[in-house]
Amino acid sequence: MSSKRGLITKQRIAPAKLERAKELRRHMTPAERRLWQRVRANRLDGFHFRRQQIIDGFIVDFYCHAAGLVVEIDGSIHDEQIKYDAERERVLRSRGLRILRFRNEEVEQELESVVERIRAACRVAEDDLTPRPLPCQGRGSPPMGQSSRKQVSLPRLERGQGRDRRGAGRASRPPAENNTRGTLW
Numbered sequence: 001m002s003s004k005r006g007l008i009t010k011q012r013i014a015p016a017k018l019e020r021a022k023e024l025r026r027h028m029t030p031a032e033r034r035l036w037q038r039v040r041a042n043r044l045d046g047f048h049f050r051r052q053q054i055i056d057g058f059i060v061d062f063y064c065h066a067a068g069l070v071v072e073i074d075g076s077i078h079d080e081q082i083k084y085d086a087e088r089e090r091v092l093r094s095r096g097l098r099i100l101r102f103r104n105e106e107v108e109q110e111l112e113s114v115v116e117r118i119r120a121a122c123r124v125a126e127d128d129l130t131p132r133p134l135p136c137q138g139r140g141s142p143p144m145g146q147s148s149r150k151q152v153s154l155p156r157l158e159r160g161q162g163r164d165r166r167g168a169g170r171a172s173r174p175p176a177e178n179n180t181r182g183t184l185w
Helices: 015-026 030-042 082-094 104-109 111-129
Strands: 002-004 007-009 050-055 058-064 069-074 098-103
Touching (some): 058 082
Antiparallel strands (some): 050 058
16 A cells, blocks of 8 residues: 555545445534544644545544544544454554544543644654754864865766766666665555
């Protein structure tokens, strides 16, 4: 399975499961509706959430692909399906997703607190993905007129022997079957 534009793609989804997800979108609980109004349309710091997203055959309440975050709003039904929920969490976590769970009552009574916890979880994920500059060596920047960049000379290539993005000759590239770049899961 891969990911494209925030969606989990290349899944086999049964038509009945897809219809069920659509039905759940049309008939959200009051708690889901309240939270959806706060996270929809990139309203939560620009993070894009989807509702009733199907992931590995499970329908999750809210999903943010950029943060790798699943948000579940639990009603009384979850008290009766503990084993099912445990298996569901195991599968979702095996994908590298993080899961936040809130009770309906918590969303209804403490919406601001719930939104802040979701925001914090999204920021943690964003910080994990943000490249950080390398630390400087020595004290401060180099003297005026001197570059902090080290000059490197590359070997001269024969005609027709191009360079890839890393500067290495084409001959040094690994075979395509061993190339795992771009693999998400």
